[in-house]
Amino acid sequence: MDSVSTQVTLAKERDNATFDPNLMDLFINGEAWVNTRGKAIDFVRQESETFDMSDIYFLSREGELNKILKQEKRVAELIKQGKLGNEDALAITYIQDASGPYRLHRSMFMPTLERQATEEQKKVFLEKARNYEIIGCYAQTEMGHGSNVRGLETTATYIQETDEFEVDSPTLTSTKWWIGGLGVAATHACVMAQLIIKNKNYGVYPIVVPIRSTVDHKPLPGVSVGDHGPKMGFNTVDNGFVNFDKVRVPRFNLLQRYITVDNQGNVTIPSDVDPRVTYSTMVFVRSGIVNNMGKELSKAVTIAVRYTSVRRQFGDDPNKPENPVLDYPIVQYRLIPLVAKTYMMLGMSHEFYANYERCRMAIEKNNDFSLLKEMHAVSCGLKKWCSDTTIYGVDTCRHVCGGHGFSLFSGLNTAFANLYPNIIWEGDNFVLAQQTARYILKVAENSMNSSPIESDDPTSQIFKKFKYDLPKRKISNNKLWNSEITPQTVVSNEQLLLNILAYKVAHQAYTLATKINVDKQSWNDSLVAVQILSTVYSEYMLCHYFYKHLGKLSQFNKPGSDKLASPLSTLMKIGALGFLLRNTGELYDLPEETGISNHKIIDGLETEYLNLIKSARKIAVPLVDALGIPDEKLNSSLGRYDGNVYEDYMTRALSEPLNREKMGDELREQIFKRYIEPVTKHAKL
């Protein structure tokens, strides 16, 4: 049996490209990111002695922390010297595929100060934070309290005699927990605590509490602090706990942009502050997750596509090489839609981000909050959708790599474990779906009540387009589609696909709103439908924003850009069709006059879907190449750009501590002498 080298196989796959991968990279990732990413790659390659991550899989927790702290120190040094910005630090974290103990200092501590501190407080805290003279963390969640912020138990009580706050942890469950950067690094914590002044509880506010000495980094009096131990992933971050035993801080340390306390204990809430501002912070954080997920799934699909193209298994002719497993329909069926979803998330993020910026500017410039509600609903829905898709997409990528996916050298196990908290933090996905659905139902309800829909956001557009006839309990449009419905017309027309997806949203929203409002179905009984509604809506939004980004292709005046249209359109169709067919029950459930809810069309669409997947198979390798993920981030034997899969795999295995010269020899000798020999000796063969 002949075999073909993996490098040759991969090179041949690259010959199938119908477009320029570099140009595609520029279009789908955007020029700004391509540049920032390039700068970060150059940087870690130049300083590879500090930044090389190939040995990470063998390190103990302590070893991992030591390595990442060394890198954090170097990055902070360059930030102080003005040679790197925060954006660069983020890009470096991305390339390294690991976060460090200073991550939350940058992503939570400083942004909270920016938003919630007065100008005077910024001078004291923020300037030092920017200069890394203090390292902060954001201490909100407690051992016994997560999503329900109002249930936090930590107190900050005003002591008028000394003009101080006394911060206290009254119970075991009030111990601050999960706080990134707290375990070994932070000098300060921004603590969320119940504010108690003259026996009155004002609710939860942030207060800056020094926790470790700036002289010798020892915990300050009254502060019990530590790392809370190993986790599923994220072990390069020192998530920690802290317990306060009546710790005093000056009144000044309460962040006072949204509440002011004077030295008599008088509380004023500034009148020009809209409480919705805090709400916009959550939108900000979730939008960050939405924008990142595509970049993370990119890593996984790159590994899986490259590896399944070179991995061979079975074949019809014993005299020929076995077939690449990517040639098998069941592998394509699991993997190609993930490539499509990766592209859709990346494309969507540009438009979504632009919309987010519009919303933020309206708030900051004109105190105009009109766009916030929809933004909130979309960001909740997409946060859930993107994180679910990415985490379980990484899992599928691992599974299609077969046994070798289970090795740490696949690069997919640490990725899965590190990405996993995205489905939990910043609002658990199941809870967020409910927020999204509530908003959609509200819009649907308004539309049913014939209240004019004034806003022109993408959500309103759905309900403006599809009106509801309540007595007949169906969407009332006479003519639903501009073209006849056949499997072929549906797959050849992106606009029609979008309309069907929008119709599905409207249909489900109206139906559920009617059940709740008219038939008085309880919210609890609606929970499953609510989860589905949020999913269907997010699928539509993803397609909507991605399609909008595809519209920019015509302005993307670069030689060869015309070649990008066809693969991108195929990916969009695979994505959209996959959403329609996710549970065909939802299609059968549509009214007959849609022309879609019958076997003939649905069976036909299933066939078209498989055909589209097959057609994308040919350009799968160029498509993942175009995602521009460097080998450093992949950190994977299976996904290497050059296809030297098995050589690299063997090299890594040989550096396993058990195999190393001397150290490994001693380990094995010890194992033999202590355990194996005493058992097998006196062999009576």
Add this chain to the structure above:
Amino acid sequence: MTLNVKTPHSSETLENERTKATFSIEEMDRFINGDEFVALREKLLAIMRSEPDIFDQKSNYFMARTEKMEKALKQEKRAIELFREGRLKFEEIPMLFNMLDWHSPYHFARGIPGAIEVQGTKEQAEVFAKPVRNLRALGCYAQTEMGHGSNVQGIETTATFIEETDEFEINSPTLTSTKWWIGSLGVVANFAFVMAQLIIKGKRLGAFPIIVPIRSTEDHQPLPGITVGDIGPKMGFPTMDNGFLRFDKVRVPRFNLLQRFINVSRNGTVTVPSDVNPKIVYSALVSARAHLINDMGIQLAKGVTVATRYTAIRRQFGEPGKFESPVLDYDIVQYRLIPLIAKAYTTIGMNHEFDRKYKLTMEDVKRDDFTTLQEMHAITCSLKKWTSDTTVYGIDTCRHLCGGHGYSIFSGLNEFFSSTYQNIIWEGDNFVLAKQTASYLVKSAFAISRKEKADSNDSINIVRKFMNIDPRIALEKLYSWSEMSAEQIANNESVLLDMLGIRLWHLVHKLVVKVYRDGQKWDESSVASQGIATAHSEYIVCLYFGRHINQLPQNSNLRPILLQLLRVTAISGLLRNTGDLFMLPKKAKITENLITGLETEYMKAIKSVRGQAVPLVDALRIPDEKLNSSLGKYDGNVYEDYMKRALDEPLNRKGSGEEIRKRFYKNYIERTLKDGLDQKSSKL
């Protein structure tokens, strides 16, 4: 504000849940787990508890991989002593490690005698297998290679007959031919059961097993020509020394080729014995999958025990002025968790019936009767897929239900998830296995449609029933649900079984049409096969679980709750993809209204189990030792245990931890805070 309300302690909340039990925990344990298992479990726990310095597992979470491996080896050494004292049986040792919730590096060595006895002659079994049964020699099963997995015929390692010396020469001709993933090889084994391409007189005869010594029995050093090592860290299985192995023209006597199915004579003449049926080898695959299916229930039981106890005591939100509500009181939590409790019970319960059938088949095979083997093969394929998918992703859901704390190693669910994961891949990847089950059903259905001979058994009979050709039954009788409301259906397990049956038939029927009428290739049918295999296993597990429940007397207090769990599993399967129901022929009268009605009933059934959730997981009797979890502790002292474990983190320890922190500070953090500053600034 909830601030001023004194919330009940978590242990008190859990005790309260326990008072709601409508059944006897002891009786349920004995019925669902079986007397034999209960006795073994108690015996093993007594051993573990009497020797905590060897068997206590609490500190494992802080260990490096080699430390874990060493600890497991120490436990194995003790187990072997107990075995030699007659206190433990050879086949009981794996369950000891199951209770310890990890694997012995000897795990795969223990499977070797069985493999040798299937493939070797009696004489070979005596020479090669017996020492392993006495744990005097340690073998490993070296089949997969770096470049070759499922396709055994594609492996590259060769065993060439050298007539001059009457030996075989074993060789690894390429990098990709390196044996890889071999459990118990990395540091433990001293010989290997090697699958190699047999070459005799220049002719390739296919892959056959041959016994090759790899490490010296004197000093355990690799023998000449052998390159061997550990393949490095994995997602899970840290105690296992999965290894790699290369042969540079290694010679072994001709006797070492296992010769039950092939004989090679002194002069290289090959004969195939006429008195053995090669299907016996095939039955070995069935056995491996059957063991895996046996194992899945107890693993899922651990997942649901942790999640149920923890969500019962974890409080979040609630009405002002009252305690926050246990998260298990929220419907969306019940919706995700209760069906998993039902499936844990279904998996463990159905296994009694499955195991009975499996053993009958193995008896038949011993008598050279292979009639039941084909269905058993189809069933083990689809059940292996269903039980491992359900368990692995069920554990994942359990972790997610525990919120942030699920992400801590101390939840007990993370290394556990990682070490259970490979069950969806090994012993036949789940996606590949589905095709085997689908092919059996589709071929049989086609035969029936042409009035040709087809098997008569649980799998085929249900398809035959809904084909309704011969004998033909009146439709109102065939469609037993047709005059019933959704509520009546949801409370009638035999009607639910019928509905699972018609759905299975229809999926099979659709593929029959595509393959036999439209000429679709089998390869192109792999997507449709997935749904068929899943529908088949959903029918079989409910059928088998129902049979097991029916062994109970009518007035047993276990019956009502067990039947309710069976119904939850059945409806969950039916509603998994409602498109499969919408698609059924109109005359079957499964209407949109009925489907929506079943969705409502499903939620009602789930809610009805909520009150019994804690007693139900208690009755599964997963000991705290196996849970190894702050969140799932039987006594409910969740947060105290969690804090204790956190304080034990090496970074926090007195002395050693202080040293590490000091080093981090001096080398990195202090440099960050102070480098480039003029001395006078910054003192906060």
